[in-house]
Amino acid sequence: xxxxxxxxxxxxVPYVSxxxxxAFPTDWPPPSFGKELNSSIIRYIVALDDNGDYxxxxxxxxxxxxxxxxxxxxxxxxxxxxxxxxxxNPGISRDGSRIVGYASLWLMVDEAHLTSIxxxxxxxxxxxxxxxxxxxxxxxxxxxxxxVTLETRVSNVGAQALYEKYGFNRVGMRRRYYSDNGEDAVxxxxxxxxxxxxxxxxxxxxxxxxx
Numbered sequence: 001x002x003x004x005x006x007x008x009x010x011x012x013v014p015y016v017s018x019x020x021x022x023a024f025p026t027d028w029p030p031p032s033f034g035k036e037l038n039s040s041i042i043r044y045i046v047a048l049d050d051n052g053d054y055x056x057x058x059x060x061x062x063x064x065x066x067x068x069x070x071x072x073x074x075x076x077x078x079x080x081x082x083x084x085x086x087x088x089n090p091g092i093s094r095d096g097s098r099i100v101g102y103a104s105l106w107l108m109v110d111e112a113h114l115t116s117i118x119x120x121x122x123x124x125x126x127x128x129x130x131x132x133x134x135x136x137x138x139x140x141x142x143x144x145x146x147x148v149t150l151e152t153r154v155s156n157v158g159a160q161a162l163y164e165k166y167g168f169n170r171v172g173m174r175r176r177y178y179s180d181n182g183e184d185a186v187x188x189x190x191x192x193x194x195x196x197x198x199x200x201x202x203x204x205x206x207x208x209x210x211x
Contacts, residue, residue, distance in 0.1 A: 001049045001051060001100075001123070001126050001127070001128070002049060002050040002051045003047055003048065003049055003050075003100075003127065003128060003131050004047070004048050004050065005045055005046065005047050005048070005131055005132065005134075005135040006045065006046060006048070007043070007044070007045055007046075008033075008037065008044035008045060008046045008102060009037070010034060010037060012044075012046055012099060012102075013033045013034050013037075015046075015099040016033055016044070016046065016099065016102045017030065017033060019099070019100075019101060019102060019118050019119070019120055020033075020102070020116070020118055022118075022120065022121055023118035023119070023121075024116075024118065026180035026181075027180070031104075031116075036104075041106055041107045041108070042104065042105070042106055042107075043104070043105045043107075043139055043143070044102060044103070044104050044105075045102065045103050045104075045132065045135045045136065045139065046099050046101065046102045047099070047100050047101040047102070047103075047119070047128050047131055047132050047135075048098055048099055048100065049098050049100045049123065049128075050098075100119060100120045100123040100128055101117070101118060101119035101120060101123065101128045101129065101132055102116070102117075102118055102132070103116060103117045103118075103132040103133070103135065103136050104116045105136050105139055105140060105143075105148075107140075107143050107145060110144070110145055110146040110147075111145060111146065111147055111148075111149055112136070112139075112140035112143065112145035112147070112148045112149070113148075113149055113150065114133075114136055114148055114149070114150040115150075117129055117132050117133065117136075117159075119132075127209070129159075129162065130162060130209060131209065133162065133163070133166055134166075134205075134206055134209060136148065137166065137190075137193060137202060140193060141193055141194070145193065146192055146193065146194060147189055147190045147191065147192060147193055148168070148189070148190045148193060149187065149188070149189040149190070150163065150168070150187075150188050150189075151174060151177060151185035151186065151187055151188075152185060152186055152188065153178060153183050153184075153185060153186075154173075154183060154184045154185065154186055155183060160186060160188070163188050164188075165205065166190075166202065166205060167190045167191065167193075167198055167201060167202065168188040168189060168190050169188060169189060169190070169191070170186055170187070170188055171187050171188065171189045172186075172187040173185065173186060173187065174187060
């Protein structure tokens with residue numbers, strides 16, 4: 001896979017909605033992606049694979065619309081460049097990439113809440129989730145957050161390991177947090193993301209990922 005990450009734009013909504021339903025089939029109601037893109041406290045990013053053909057080979061790919069773009073993240077580490085435009089073909093962005101995952105962040109005062117990371121079923125365990133996590137942390141820094149926090153299922157040990165790798169600590173539990181099966185959630189939070197120790201460690205992990 002040849003992965004990049006950028007800010008989500010309105011034309012991405014059909015594809016992100018598809019990924020969200022695939023990853024979280026029991027969640028209801030689904031997120032209102034189109035409306036939330038206009039929020040001052042919510043941000044979405046998407047991961048793209050330049051080498052993929054995921055939507056072209058789908059039996060019923062979602063059809064894109066047209067619309068204005070947010071500033072785009074083109075580099076693997078989330079550097080903002082340019083503005084998004086409409087798609088020439090289903091699932092293919094202006095730069096020929098395919099959307100394979102998304103992540104979302106809510107900013108509450110000075111805390112960035114990582115609300116979702118979702119990856120297409122056939123693209124999992126290939127570094128997409130890690131790239132999205134890197135992007136979210138960089139976005140939190142850009143938004144002047146002091147820390148990043150999240151909830152994850154107690155059974156999702158793979159996600160917990162990734163979060164711990166990037167400096168998240170287990171700080172509590174939310175009992176019966178998930179309505180579909182009553183599963184508990186683990187609360188995980190970073191130390192200050194602006195501290196020298198966090199920034200040094202994060203920079204090392206980011207460089208290793210890119211390599």
